[in-house]
Amino acid sequence: MPNFCLFDVGSTYTKGCIVDTDQEIILAQASDFTTSSTDISIGIEKVKQKMFKDITVHIDKTYVCSSAKGGLKMIAIGLVPDLTLKAAQLACYSAGAKVIKSYSFELNQKELDEIENSNCDILLLSGGTDGGNTSSVRHNANQLIKLKSRFPIIYAGNKSCQDEIKTQLEQVGFECILCANVMPSYGILEVDECKNKIRELFLKSIVKAKGLSQLNEVIDEIVLPTPLSVFEALKLLSKGTKNESGIGDLIAIDIGGATTDVYSMNEKLVVNEEFGYKGLQEPLEKRSVEGDLGLRYSASHVYELKTDLHSTEFDAYINEINNNPHLSSNIELDTQLASTCVDIATQRHVGRLETSYTPMGISYYQTGKDCRNVKQCIGIGGPIIYNPNARSILSQCLTKPNQKDILLPIECEFYLDKDYLISCLGLLSKQYPDVVIRILKKKLEKLNHV
Amino acid sequence: MEKINVVIGVIGADVHAVGNRIIDYAFSQAGFNVINLGVMVSQKEFMDAAIETNAKAIIVSSLYGHGELDCRGMGDMLKEAGLEDVLLYIGGNLVVGKSDFSEVEKLFKSMGFNRVYPPGADINQGIEDLKNDLKEKGIYA
Structure with a gap:
C-alpha cells in the first residue's frame, strides 16, 4: 500500500501529515500559518518542507481538505x-x-x-x-x-x-x-x-470559485471540506468496518475562533424504549455548528452569555480580543471561555426528555438525540489540544445535576486529537477505512484525571 | 390522483393509543394518506405537520377528559397559521362531568371544530362525514 501526504488547509493553520498505510503509522506531521489570503500553496509547501526535514520517503498521492476562505x-x-x-x-x-x-x-x-x-x-x-x-x-x-x-x-x-x-x-x-x-x-x-x-x-465548482484549484499543481485532489473529512473519520472510528471494530458511541468537540462544532455518532436514536419520540428524527451521525460560540471572533458573545465570569480583568481581555483576534492566549481566561463554549454547544446539540404527569401516571418523551450512554468524548482543534486544562474543558459536556432533562453524556473517557490527525485521516476514509481506524485508536491521547 | 393527507393524533398528555390506531387503520383503508402523530401531541405539532403535508383535515382524539383545556385556542391558532381551510374534527371522551353531549358539541364547535364525536361513535360515520365535507369544498377523496 502506498504512502500519502495529507493536508488540512484551515483559516488559521495549515496542518499536514505523512501516512504509511503499510505499517499504519504517521511518518511525519507538522503545521504552519495558513496562507489562504494570498496563495494557499505557499503554506502547503512550508508544511511539506517541515515534514521532509528529517525523512526521505516516496509519496504516492497528496490529498487536501479545506475550510479556507470561509469554508463552504x-x-x-x-x-x-x-x-x-x-x-x-x-x-x-x-x-x-x-x-x-x-x-x-x-x-x-x-x-x-x-x-x-x-x-x-x-x-x-x-x-x-x-x-x-x-x-x-x-x-x-x-x-x-x-x-x-x-x-x-x-x-x-x-x-x-x-x-x-x-x-x-x-x-x-x-x-x-x-x-x-x-x-x-x-x-x-x-x-x-x-x-x-x-x-x-x-x-x-466551489473549489474553483475559491481559487483552491491553483493547488492542483502541488496536490492530486481536493477531496473534502474539512468538517466533512472530520465527520467521515469520526463515523468510521465509531462504527468500525467489517474487519476492524469501532469504539462505539462518541461525541467530539471542535472549538474554533468563530464557531464550535459538535459531532455525535450513535448506534440508536432512542436508547430507552419506554420513551416516545417526538418531532423530526435526528440523524445517528450528527454535526451541529454554533456560529455564536468561539474563542476569538465570538468571544464577546460567549462572555455575555456567562455573566458569572464577569470581572474587570476579563472585561479588558475581551476588549483586547475584539481589537486583535490573533491575540495570544491567556490560558486561564480562555479555559473559562472554552468551557462555556462546550457547555452551551453540547446542550444545544443533544435532545431533551420531557416528563408529562398524565392521569395514567408519568410519561416520558424524547426530542432530539439521547447521548446519555455516550462514553467517549474527543477534543479536536487548537484551542482545546493546546490547553493544559483540556480535560476540564471537555468535561463540560457531561450532564449537570440540575439538568437531568438534557440528554448529555453521564460519564466519559476524554481523548485529544493531539496531532491534528482526524481531519487529515478523514481523507483516506473511503480508500483505507481499516487503517484510519487503527491509527486513530493508537494515536488519540487519553486524558487522565489530574 | 394523489391521496389526500389527513393528520391524526391524541392531544395533550393523553397516552391512549388504541383508538389512535383504529383511526389510523380505518382512514387508511378508506383511501386517505394518514400522518399519525401518535399520542401526547401538542397543538403546535398538529399545526406543523398539517402545514408541511398540506393536510386537508386534522382529526384530534382525546380520551382522558382534559380535551377542553388541551384544545383551547386551537381553531384560532390554525387560522393564524393560514390553515383556516383545514377541516378540524375531534372525538372521544372530551370532558369530565358533562353528560349532555349537545353541550359538549356546542362548546367544541365554538372553539373552531367542524365535527365533534361522542364516545362510542361509529368510525365509518367519521369517514363518511369527511368525504362529504371535502366534497363540499370541491375536494374528492
Missing part, C-alpha cells in the same frame, strides 16, 4: 422551522457546510436582499413533504429568480413540483440540482443524497 457557505430554506428547515440545516451540517442564513415559510424582500448580499456558495431549497405543501417552495422559487447573483441551488423539497422549479430556476441561469426530499414524510429525515450532491458541487 450555505443558505438553508425550509417551510416550518422545526421540520423541513431543521432537516435542511442538518443536511448542510452533515455535508461539512456552514449555514450562514436560514429561512422558513415564504421569503420576503428583506430576506431576498440578504441572500443577494450573502455571497453564499450553495443554496438548499426545501419545503413540504412529498405530496404535501407546494405553495411555499413555489413562492420561494419565484422570489429567487428575481436575484441578480447566481449560485448553485439544490432542490430537496416536495417532489411534486421539482421539475417545474428546476425549469424555472434554470431559465434565469441558476444551476439547479434535484435531489431527494430532506423530509419525504412527516418527521423522517433523509439527508444522504443531499449530502452527496453538496459534496459533488463543492468539488465541481
Whole structure:
C-alpha cells in the first residue's frame, strides 16, 4: 500500500501529515500559518518542507481538505422551522457546510436582499413533504429568480413540483440540482443524497470559485471540506468496518475562533424504549455548528452569555480580543471561555426528555438525540489540544445535576486529537477505512484525571 | 390522483393509543394518506405537520377528559397559521362531568371544530362525514 501526504488547509493553520498505510503509522506531521489570503500553496509547501526535514520517503498521492476562505457557505430554506428547515440545516451540517442564513415559510424582500448580499456558495431549497405543501417552495422559487447573483441551488423539497422549479430556476441561469426530499414524510429525515450532491458541487465548482484549484499543481485532489473529512473519520472510528471494530458511541468537540462544532455518532436514536419520540428524527451521525460560540471572533458573545465570569480583568481581555483576534492566549481566561463554549454547544446539540404527569401516571418523551450512554468524548482543534486544562474543558459536556432533562453524556473517557490527525485521516476514509481506524485508536491521547 | 393527507393524533398528555390506531387503520383503508402523530401531541405539532403535508383535515382524539383545556385556542391558532381551510374534527371522551353531549358539541364547535364525536361513535360515520365535507369544498377523496 502506498504512502500519502495529507493536508488540512484551515483559516488559521495549515496542518499536514505523512501516512504509511503499510505499517499504519504517521511518518511525519507538522503545521504552519495558513496562507489562504494570498496563495494557499505557499503554506502547503512550508508544511511539506517541515515534514521532509528529517525523512526521505516516496509519496504516492497528496490529498487536501479545506475550510479556507470561509469554508463552504450555505443558505438553508425550509417551510416550518422545526421540520423541513431543521432537516435542511442538518443536511448542510452533515455535508461539512456552514449555514450562514436560514429561512422558513415564504421569503420576503428583506430576506431576498440578504441572500443577494450573502455571497453564499450553495443554496438548499426545501419545503413540504412529498405530496404535501407546494405553495411555499413555489413562492420561494419565484422570489429567487428575481436575484441578480447566481449560485448553485439544490432542490430537496416536495417532489411534486421539482421539475417545474428546476425549469424555472434554470431559465434565469441558476444551476439547479434535484435531489431527494430532506423530509419525504412527516418527521423522517433523509439527508444522504443531499449530502452527496453538496459534496459533488463543492468539488465541481466551489473549489474553483475559491481559487483552491491553483493547488492542483502541488496536490492530486481536493477531496473534502474539512468538517466533512472530520465527520467521515469520526463515523468510521465509531462504527468500525467489517474487519476492524469501532469504539462505539462518541461525541467530539471542535472549538474554533468563530464557531464550535459538535459531532455525535450513535448506534440508536432512542436508547430507552419506554420513551416516545417526538418531532423530526435526528440523524445517528450528527454535526451541529454554533456560529455564536468561539474563542476569538465570538468571544464577546460567549462572555455575555456567562455573566458569572464577569470581572474587570476579563472585561479588558475581551476588549483586547475584539481589537486583535490573533491575540495570544491567556490560558486561564480562555479555559473559562472554552468551557462555556462546550457547555452551551453540547446542550444545544443533544435532545431533551420531557416528563408529562398524565392521569395514567408519568410519561416520558424524547426530542432530539439521547447521548446519555455516550462514553467517549474527543477534543479536536487548537484551542482545546493546546490547553493544559483540556480535560476540564471537555468535561463540560457531561450532564449537570440540575439538568437531568438534557440528554448529555453521564460519564466519559476524554481523548485529544493531539496531532491534528482526524481531519487529515478523514481523507483516506473511503480508500483505507481499516487503517484510519487503527491509527486513530493508537494515536488519540487519553486524558487522565489530574 | 394523489391521496389526500389527513393528520391524526391524541392531544395533550393523553397516552391512549388504541383508538389512535383504529383511526389510523380505518382512514387508511378508506383511501386517505394518514400522518399519525401518535399520542401526547401538542397543538403546535398538529399545526406543523398539517402545514408541511398540506393536510386537508386534522382529526384530534382525546380520551382522558382534559380535551377542553388541551384544545383551547386551537381553531384560532390554525387560522393564524393560514390553515383556516383545514377541516378540524375531534372525538372521544372530551370532558369530565358533562353528560349532555349537545353541550359538549356546542362548546367544541365554538372553539373552531367542524365535527365533534361522542364516545362510542361509529368510525365509518367519521369517514363518511369527511368525504362529504371535502366534497363540499370541491375536494374528492
